[in-house]
Amino acid sequence: RAEAALEEARRAGGSRVFCSADGAADNWAEMAAALSAGEFTVVYQPIVDLGSGRTTGAEALLRWVRADGAPVSPVDFIPRAERSGFIVELGRFVLETAGREAAAWAVPGKITVNVSGRELHQPGYYDQVTTTLMTTGLPPGRLVLEVTESMLEADSPVALETLRRLRALGIRIAVDDFGTGWSSLSRLDRLPADILKIDRSFVAAIAPEATSAPLVAAITALAAALGLRTVAEGVEEEHQATVLARHGVDEVQGWLHGRPGDSAAIRAALGRPAVDRPDLPVTDRVSH
Ligand code: C2E
Numbered sequence: 001r002a003e004a005a006l007e008e009a010r011r012a013g014g015s016r017v018f019c020s021a022d023g024a025a026d027n028w029a030e031m032a033a034a035l036s037a038g039e040f041t042v043v044y045q046p047i048v049d050l051g052s053g054r055t056t057g058a059e060a061l062l063r064w065v066r067a068d069g070a071p072v073s074p075v076d077f078i079p080r081a082e083r084s085g086f087i088v089e090l091g092r093f094v095l096e097t098a099g100r101e102a103a104a105w106a107v108p109g110k111i112t113v114n115v116s117g118r119e120l121h122q123p124g125y126y127d128q129v130t131t132t133l134m135t136t137g138l139p140p141g142r143l144v145l146e147v148t149e150s151m152l153e154a155d156s157p158v159a160l161e162t163l164r165r166l167r168a169l170g171i172r173i174a175v176d177d178f179g180t181g182w183s184s185l186s187r188l189d190r191l192p193a194d195i196l197k198i199d200r201s202f203v204a205a206i207a208p209e210a211t212s213a214p215l216v217a218a219i220t221a222l223a224a225a226l227g228l229r230t231v232a233e234g235v236e237e238e239h240q241a242t243v244l245a246r247h248g249v250d251e252v253q254g255w256l257h258g259r260p261g262d263s264a265a266i267r268a269a270l271g272r273p274a275v276d277r278p279d280l281p282v283t284d285r286v287s288h
């Protein structure tokens with residue numbers, strides 16, 4: 001339903017902008033009402049292994065479509081939810097929804113969930129994750145939690161300790177939008193992480209005639225030295241995937257291999273060879 005509404009809004013003439021009161025209390029009340037009205041949904045974008053060419057997992061992305069059918073971009077509402085604190089409720093909703101849906105997939109692919117700093121700094125976050133794993137039946141080895149580099153820069157002992165305890169369960173930690181922050185090398189070495197997600201700005205910079213991408217090469221060398229896997233984000237073109245593969249990037253995510261879709265779509269794609277299907281209708285154009 002959400003994806004159909006997005007498509008309709010796109011046809012109707014592009015992005016409608018919403019200006020709502022930015023007061024935290026107003027924002028909380030507005031989003032709480034929207035959440036209970038079922039206006040928030042979770043979509044899944046395939047993540048493809050460059051070695052096998054198969055879809056191995058998906059990233060859960062939150063979507064908000066208002067009752068009148070108008071979508072609100074995560075780029076707009078996530079920062080507002082972080083300011084009001086409602087992100088904690090939204091994060092719980094995404095983790096529970098994605099955990100429940102992924103647990104039912106026939107092929108046991110990885111499910112990646114974005115975690116905001118506000119959630120990670122909650123003392124109860126570890127218990128929330130373990131409870132969700134128990135109630136949904138999702139094995140910890142299938143869950144990947146994405147945090148941003150800047151979140152880790154805060155160097156909060158509580159957050160780092162939580163990440164270490166989650167990793168000890170077999171949950172993997174990915175650093176989102178890697179390369180856009182300013183992590184020192186010494187801090188990277190101590191990072192409780194398993195995966196670096198190469199920010200899509202580095203992928204977008206790969207021109208059609210390019211045979212290499214020096215910054216991507218530097219990041220994959222760094223990842224190899226630290227024993228981390230790499231996932232490139234925002235892969236839109238075949239030539240980008242070619243250059244990324246040449247530099248040893250493990251997995252890719254982007255419009256080339258699939259837009260975010262519902263649980264049934266990712267369920268059908270998992271474990272199968274990923275193909276570029278430009279003929280498929282675009283159902284997700286929330287942002288960018
Ligand atoms: P992100 O975690 O880096 O997610 C990737 C974003 O890139 C998504 O935008 C996705 O739709 C978009 N994308 C994927 N493939 C391509 C491509 O080939 N080209 C381009 N140009 N873009 C692509 P989206 O869904 O609008 O989300 C934006 C950001 O909002 C996310 O960035 C993430 O930081 C945040 N977000 C989304 N869902 C959640 C959530 O459940 N919790 C939290 N805390 N943050 C979320």
Ligand code: MG
Binds near residue numbers: 114
């Ligand atoms: Mg992410």
Ligand code: MG
Binds near residue numbers: 177199
């Ligand atoms: Mg990202």
Ligand code: MG
Binds near residue numbers: 176177
């Ligand atoms: Mg991001």
